[in-house]
Ligand code: SF4
């Protein structure tokens with residue numbers, strides 16, 4: 001039986017990958033089960049975006065931003081860290097396990113980290129299996 | 145000499161209006177139904193007799209600060225939760241504190257009509273409060289309850305029934321003392337399994353008819369344009385399909401993190417009797433655990449999502465480059 005790979009949504013701050021090779025990889029060579037949402041700053045990731053991904057069927061959510069004190073906009077990442085980690089706790093209370101979230105705050109000297117993070121995350125998600133809850137969003141094409 | 149609580153409120157309101165300290169006093173008056181009270185806006189000293197306050201006043205009056213001109217000099221009759229809501233609104237620059245006069249009343253709790261009226265066929269005709277006891281006239285006959293039996297859940301769980309930072313307090317001992325953080329019902333929710341929690345949440349959310357009465361009743365919901373009303377892009381389905389209902393309940397609650405004052409006005413406004421204060425209470429409990437923050441208590445402390453401290457230790461990311469997920 002061929003099992004479908006877990007659907008991952010990657011929210012990535014445009015500045016967090018200092019290496020242009022990594023950025024190139026993320027933009028062009030992501031595996032098909034990973035969807036990239038590139039944002040101007042991790043602070044711009046509204047919980048609503050994450051909820052939309054979850055309801056649209058994401059088995060896992062990965063958020064990549066810059067380390068504290070390295071934010072292009074000074075404190076966007078601090079805001080993201082507080083709100084999104086709490087949002088992750090909150091979704092965990094409502095049926096979407098917190099193991100399906102990964103936050104990573106990149107350092108500028110990191111190379112090739114995003115690839116290994118994604119592989120590891122995918123493995124963990126495969127162990128967890130498909131996401132059964134909160135998958136309620138139907139898309140307009142499907143409705144028609 | 146004014147003796148009862150209502151008389152004291154009236155006397156103070158009269159003084160404020162006569163001396164021109166404020167332009168309007170916001171309080172409660174008798175509603176059109178015998179067991180409902182409604183908010184009222186008193187602008188003339190001769191009208192103060194209308195003011196009353198009892199366990200049937202179910203709205204949170206702080207909500208009207210969002211609808212009145214910002215520079216209007218306003219007096220409000222506030223109970224514990226309302227004073228905390230005013231505090232938070234002032235912190236968020238919705239109103240200037242110097243234009244406000246808070247007439248604080250130690251809260252006696254709000255009665256839950258749902259607990260009184262058990263059957264549709266047996267409507268409530270009148271309610272008479274007498275200290276600890278509440279006499280109810282139902283269609284089927286008289287009934288007497290202990291006040292604590294029929295209090296709204298939000299009031300049963302309330303920690304701070306005494307007004308915070310009020311300009312004066314109507315000195316009558318409330319039935320409540322300040323209490324400890326008793327949120328054991330939240331712990332029992334937390335101890336459920338992932339699936340049970342999801343079922344519990346869906347059971348409530350799926351009855352929602354998207355009337356947004358909860359939003360209108362909430363003093364902390366004041367956005368000019370709510371995220372559910374956006375049409376381009378449309379973030380959330382506006383119909384009563386499960387995705388939209390869940391999204392509304394999740395995001396509405398999340399926007400209240402560290403801001404909700406646990407007044408329960410949203411639940412009392414809901415025509416479908418949907419439970420929702422447990423969501424905001426859970427979030428506030430997290431804020432209390434992690435940032436030692438309770439909404440509306442400290443007039444200078446910003447909610448955690450607005451005050452960005454350096455919490456590197458908490459998240460395991462140090463400026464030196466060590467990191468964890
Ligand atoms: S969310 Fe409900 S309990 Fe919280 S402040 Fe608003 S109306 Fe009150």
Ligand code: SF4
Nearest residue numbers: 352353355356358414
């Ligand atoms: S008041 Fe009740 S039914 Fe109306 S939108 Fe709020 S939760 Fe839904």
